[in-house]
Amino acid sequence: MADSHDYKFVGWMGLDKNAAQGNMIWQEFEPKAWEETDVDIKITHSGICGSDLHVLRSGWGPTPYPVCVGHEIIGRAVRVGNKAEGGIEIGDRVGVGAQGDSCLGRTQGHCDECASGNEHFCAKHVGTYGSFHLNGDKSHGGHALYNRSPSHFVFKIPDSISSASAAPMLCAGITTYSPLKHFGCGPGKRIGIIGLGGLGHFGVLWARALGAESVVAISRKESKKVDALKMGADSYIATDDHPNWDTESAGSFDLLLSTISSSNMPIAGYFALLKRDGTLAQVGNPDDGVFSVPAPGLIIGRKRLAGSMIGAPGEIREMLQLAADKHVKPWVIERPMENANQAIVDMEKGSARYRYVLVNKNHL
Structure with missing residues (x-):
């Protein structure tokens, strides 16, 4: 890896359209280059979304294979940049949703969408997977052991919400x-x-x-x-x-x-x-x-x-607080991360009641 850490980014990679039929491959991948605004997350839970299937089969346009899907990510922060936002500290339980980055005014000096708290509508919107960060590096998702994301799009999870429940909330x-x-x-x-x-x-x-x-x-x-x-x-x-x-x-x-x-x-x-x-x-x-x-x-x-599409970081924090206050609990079935291919197939069949969440049991 280009930067120093004692863990590897390994996950379920879709190499072509056949991946959507349960043919993802478990292998190492290169995360985005480290920036001091980033957070590395040791993944415990990763929800399976219909978007995973669309992207694996290039349903929404050509997918930049290879790609690691999964944008309902929960885990522990294991590395936090010295310019990270949100008061995140190593060991915090955090999550990442379907957006991995936006311009935040970095590319053009000002962005109406980012400045108004509508980052998800930014013209430079970066998906958590199957997209490209502003530095040109490909984004990869959470059906993996680790994830690296810009801290602006990393959220602390309220203690009262279980990780399995929080994961699908993020998309x-x-x-x-x-x-x-x-x-x-x-x-x-x-x-x-x-x-x-x-x-x-x-x-x-x-x-x-x-x-x-x-x-x-x-x-x-x-x-x-x-x-x-x-x-x-x-x-x-x-x-x-x-x-x-x-x-x-x-x-x-x-x-x-x-x-x-x-x-x-x-x-x-x-x-x-x-x-x-x-x-x-x-x-x-x-x-x-x-x-x-x-x-x-x-x-x-x-x-x-x-x-409407996903939501802005401010809305996600508001939603998580409502879930904590009102004890909102989605219907979730936990599946082992090693069984991701079968879970993808079952998701396509409509068998989920009503959300599958992959679990890295050795990270709990």
Whole structure:
């Protein structure tokens, strides 16, 4: 390695599109060159996200293989630069989410997005994996033994949140928390969460924690109804099993959060569920990035289609505090890090209920 430390960066590397079929290879990789603003993390937990699958198969564009995916990272700080932010000290339990860097005004003197606390919308946004840092080095994620990240995007984890629970909060959690908070989820609001997977189940948990008047889970089949109610949903709509779901519940919701990554979702029906001036916020991103929007669905009732992606560092800290205060606990299944390939395959099958987290047992 180019810098001095007594540990190696070793992880599950995707070498080509076949990696998404459970063919990642365990091998050493080169992290970004050390900077005094960085933190090295000895990884204990790494959540598996749908983004891992998209990137492993080059679903969102060509992936710069080889790549180590995983952007729901929890571990202990083992090296902290002398210019690191956030008061992080060696031994602290910390986490890293889906963003690994932004310009922070370094490349152009000023950045409106970074200056306003919207770093995730920075034009120089760097993903935690499959991207390139401002120094040109490739970013690698957390299905590994160690991770190196700029301290601005490293977060202390509240003591009351377990590492297995905290890991998926750093992508799935913030991806749903941010739009719910931004678009007004809270007392007096009727909220619908579309899709009850890793993202959607967080949507139900956050909507309840934010004090929504009513939370309704919306999924294709009746089979997840019991789970949804246990998570805190007040009721459940199964769009495949109830032919008149859109007319029976028309005009019922102030805000719908869609976590579906499909080009074929029944979006006209979703618009029908909204009240006048209601909002459909989309966070799911299909591989082709395209779905059709019927103009009447927007025009009639002055409804809005909005989008959202992950969240800024300030929002992540706010979310973690809410989780600690409200005892939010996602539904997580822990899997050994050495079984990452099988976990990836099971994730693709939709077997997770509702989030897999890889665990380095020798780092606990």
